[in-house]
Amino acid sequence: MxxxxxxxxxxxxxxxxxxxxxxxxxxxxxxxxxxxxxxxxxxxxxxxxxxxxxxxxxxxxxxxxxxxxxxxxxxxxxxxxxxxxxxxxxxxxxxxxxxxxxxxxxxxxxxxxxxxxxxxxxxxxxxxxxxxxxxxxxxxxxxxxxxxxxxxxxxxxxxxxxxIDKGQKLFTCNISTNIKEGDIADILRDIQKNNPSVMIGSYPYYTDEGYGANIVCRAKKLDELKNIASMIESSLSVIGNVEVGDFE
Amino acid sequence: MxxxxxxxxxxxxxxxxxxxxxxxxxxxxxxxxxxxxxxxxxxxxxxxxxxxxxxxxxxxxxxxxxxxxxxxxxxxxxxxxxxxxxxxxxxxxxxxxxxxxxxxxxxxxxxxxxxxxxxxxxxxxxxxxxxxxxxxxxxxxxxxxxxxxxxxxxxxxxxxxxxIDKGQKLFTCNISTNIKEGDIADILRDIQKNNPSVMIGSYPYYTDEGYGANIVCRAKKLDELKNIASMIESSLSVIGNVEVGDFE
Incomplete structure (x- = not known):
């Protein structure tokens, strides 16, 4: 399509x-x-x-x-x-x-x-x-x-x-972390390289409680998205807190 | 300049x-x-x-x-x-x-x-x-x-x-009214036509209390701006409430 x-x-x-x-x-x-x-x-x-x-x-x-x-x-x-x-x-x-x-x-x-x-x-x-x-x-x-x-x-x-014509909505999953972006960039780059059909974005945040990064994954196929989210969760949870949100 | x-x-x-x-x-x-x-x-x-x-x-x-x-x-x-x-x-x-x-x-x-x-x-x-x-x-x-x-x-x-180089800041004046945009458009068009060096913008609003329009005038010369604001005020105050803001 x-x-x-x-x-x-x-x-x-x-x-x-x-x-x-x-x-x-x-x-x-x-x-x-x-x-x-x-x-x-x-x-x-x-x-x-x-x-x-x-x-x-x-x-x-x-x-x-x-x-x-x-x-x-x-x-x-x-x-x-x-x-x-x-x-x-x-x-x-x-x-x-x-x-x-x-x-x-x-x-x-x-x-x-x-x-x-x-x-x-x-x-x-x-x-x-x-x-x-x-x-x-x-x-x-x-x-x-x-x-x-x-x-x-x-x-x-x-x-x-x-x-208007509708397209195929991307499935999305937000993964919140308290890890600095620079500590996860190498890992995310490798996962992205090996999984080009999933779009992985990384968005740093700065709040009074500290800073970290949210990772947003988007894909046309739900099973691919779930697979990537689980891969990211297991890679990052050894570094800090990781919370995988809903698959929407 | x-x-x-x-x-x-x-x-x-x-x-x-x-x-x-x-x-x-x-x-x-x-x-x-x-x-x-x-x-x-x-x-x-x-x-x-x-x-x-x-x-x-x-x-x-x-x-x-x-x-x-x-x-x-x-x-x-x-x-x-x-x-x-x-x-x-x-x-x-x-x-x-x-x-x-x-x-x-x-x-x-x-x-x-x-x-x-x-x-x-x-x-x-x-x-x-x-x-x-x-x-x-x-x-x-x-x-x-x-x-x-x-x-x-x-x-x-x-x-x-x-x-960076700075330019000449435009003097600005906001004129708030409770008059519908369609009731002031003819007047504003004439004033704008006769005073091309002042920029007159009109912005309608819709709130729970009713609707109206704010008029924003901008000019390089303060005296021109004051002149136009006073012209708009006198033209519109026969139609509704008009409040001329500060010249900034």
Whole structure:
């Protein structure tokens, strides 16, 4: 089975200035891991047309799916929809279904020019509804355009997930240790070398109680994962405390 | 004065799988904003040689500085230093100063092969010390290679900041409102159009108490910023509550 891959494109000056801390990348990444879609790259770009179009065209040609967040509101700095249309070389205009979605929340007399902009959708795109703000995102080919506000993005992602292909979820096991990373690196390197189908990652931590490393193993086959976890447990338990977590 | 720009390159499967939530991007972005360095792009790539080298070469040619985080520990999945050497087309070998830094924390008898790998530094690079783990990062030309563990990264960034050019910090003012974004977008668009030297961003929020928008204005000149803030305040206070924050 071919791997299903994805990239996330975060659009917004406020993330790059540090004023707003992104909460969407980790959420999408974790959600995709759970359905066997491998997030392979993330980019954060400013609200600038050439940057958005350039990144979008690179990513959509390279990965199965691209998720964008941010820049689809009613204000002048929301230019994502226009950039997506340009990236695909299609037109963009007000979409009746999108207007009707907005009217579920906004009284007709409040549907001013700015709000109508949120209903401008690239030609050929399919809407992505959401129950929080009602203003829709949209899908065009393999690109899913979502809001930046986390609650709205999450509502849209629930819809997106029903529309994309799922892959084979990796089985994962976390092995926590109180051993310094430098004391286990040689052992892990050998185990990794002899077992290339299991991915072994090592993540050091520093806390007030001391420091150590967590080892995360991921594999497509559960029996291979269990085998490696037991190998790591027996190799490391002579050096320090080792706790093998659940196989998820 | 020419703008000083930067990009951040985050290296690590654990961020892309969602297991670890990145804490470095926002920290670096905020820190750079405060010294007038504009963070213009962020990329997150997996622990794969061709991805790291490709992203690094693109970013270092485009921006004044590139900050990398992650992948410089002692384990097999730490391949950043080798990738940086390849990206620059230089050799890499054990660096005596780096070994001495490691020995400040690690007894000589514990300096095994894996730990020595942390002292492998691309030729022509300058070390970046840190007081948390002692294992150094390094600078080569306009690229600064730092650890992924936030406490260690932050210690390294303190050093990096003493070495880079500072730009002109933008003065910033946050204007909070309880007005829906769609009700202020037309006004903001006009003010923005007539005042291109001030950057006006609008960020909607949704809370249990209701929703509204915060407006963030940034400018190189304080008097221009004050002028715009007062213009926005008087335009919006007829619609709802408006609170102009400090000029920072």
């Amino acid at each position: 071919k791997d299903i891959t994805a990239a996330v494109l975060v659009i917004g000056d406020e993330i790059l200035s540090g004023r707003t801390k992104d909460k969407n990348i980790g959420y999408i990444a974790e959600c995709f891991s759970n359905i066997g879609v491998y997030c392979k790259e993330v980019r954060i770009v400013p609200d600038q047309e050439e940057k958005i179009i350039g990144a979008l065209n690179e990513l959509r040609n390279e990965y199965t799916y691209v998720m964008t967040t941010g820049g689809i509101g009613p204000t002048h700095d929301d230019i994502t929809a226009d950039c997506v249309a340009k990236a695909f070389g299609v037109g963009i205009s007000e979409n009746n279904d999108a207007i009707n979605m907005l009217l579920e929340r906004i009284p007709l007399e409040d549907l001013n020019e700015s709000r109508r902009r949120m209903a401008r959708i690239p030609h050929g795109a399919t809407l992505i509804e959401n129950n929080v703000s009602k203003a829709p995102g949209f899908q065009i080919e393999n690109v899913f355009v979502m809001a930046g506000v986390p609650a709205v993005m999450q509502a849209m992602l629930d819809v997106v997930i029903t529309r | 020419k703008d000083i720009t930067a990009a951040v390159l985050v290296i690590g499967d654990e961020i892309l799988s969602g297991r670890t939530k990145d804490k470095n991007i926002g920290y670096i972005a905020e820190c750079f904003s405060n010294i007038g360095v504009y963070c213009k792009e962020v990329r997150i790539v997996p622990d794969q040689e061709e991805k790291i080298i490709g992203a690094l070469n693109e970013l270092r040619n485009e921006y004044t500085y590139v900050m990398t985080t992650g992948g410089i520990g002692p384990t097999h999945d730490d391949i950043t230093a080798d990738c940086v050497a390849k990206a620059f087309g230089v050799g890499i070998s054990e660096n005596n100063d780096a070994i001495n830094m490691l020995l400040e924390r690690i007894p000589l008898e514990d300096l095994n092969e894996s730990r020595r790998r942390m002292a492998r530094i691309p030729h022509g690079a300058t070390l970046i010390e840190n007081n948390v783990s002692k294992a150094p990062g390094f600078q080569i030309e306009n690229v600064f290679v730092m650890a992924g563990v936030p406490a260690v990264m932050q210690a390294m960034l303190d050093v990096v900041i003493t070495r």
